[in-house]
Amino acid sequence: MSFLKNIKNMITGEDKSRYLRGFAKTSDAIGAKLKIITAGGKIDPNTFLEDLMVTLLEADLGYKTSELVCEEFEKEMKNYVAMSSRDVFVILKKVLKSVYGDDEKSIVMNDEGPTVFLLVGVNGAGKTSTIAKLAAMFKKEGKSVALVAGDTFRAGASEQLALWAQKIGVAIIKGKANQDPSSVLVDGCRFAKEKGIDILLCDTAGRLQTKVNLMNELSKMKKVIAKEIAGAPHNTWLVLDSTTGQNGLSQGELFNEATKLNGIILTKMDGTSKGGIVIALKNLLKIPVIFVTMGETMEDLRPFDLTLYLDSILKEMEDAQK
Ligand SMILES: Nc1nc2c(ncn2[C@@H]2O[C@H](COP(=O)(O)OP(=O)(O)OP(=O)(O)O)[C@@H](O)[C@H]2O)c(=O)[nH]1
């Protein structure tokens, strides 16, 4: 969709190097490691496949996806008489790209009224701070934005969001402590309709994907929003802490069952060497990663871009010897 394309065009120059820095730890785990393994010329295909499997597992691609990458790598490898370090880079980039699949993703925009975003996820994943980042981004794009403090459970959660709203200069709709979050969301939708707000960003309380009653609460929230604004929530995004590891796949699966996700935001990429989860999530769950966050400032939100991502995590290998 054109909106996302506009944002993507923002990734240039200095911005691009910020993106690369955000994946530095994953780059150490994959690119730098493979560079060492493949240094010195002669690459034994059998031991290399083992090393590749271990490297991918350590970077959190998960067993199934790592195995698939290795199988595809093995097929490609047959086209080479002797593999150089540079060949490994070229093959791996091609294989990772095909295992990820198409990089098609969109932000669903509502042309008839407010576009509603519902952000869900486990405790501490980064939902509230990501809402702030998204609000700042949309505001910069010239959209009118309002926030809904749908976390009425955790003490201080509404205040945390209100501070962000004040800092960014956008409206906020809050409820009372322990108020039914669905009723706060209804208030938010009505406010957005009345005031002609373009973007309504709804925060929710953190919850474990295994707590059935809390997951049902999310389904209820979706239903009440849909009654207020046709097609809403237009975007239901799982906020996933990329340092979580393979539990992220279980989060993706169970939140998707409860709320039918149409996107994932991967947070805290700056603090992890486990950026391979991006590939596993897309390959196994078919849910695209829309944005990644790589720091705590408002500027640390980036649209996910497959080519930049692969360039980043394999960066160390790029100038490897032929
Ligand atoms: N380094 C780093 N820290 C982040 C990033 N995103 C969020 N954080 C930090 O992670 C912590 C939790 O973020 P919140 O936004 O409060 O998480 P939440 O999902 O709303 O948490 P609950 O409301 O308790 O469920 C905060 O200290 C954030 O500053 C990121 O991309 N990089």
Ligand SMILES: [Mg+2]
């Ligand atoms: Mg929160």
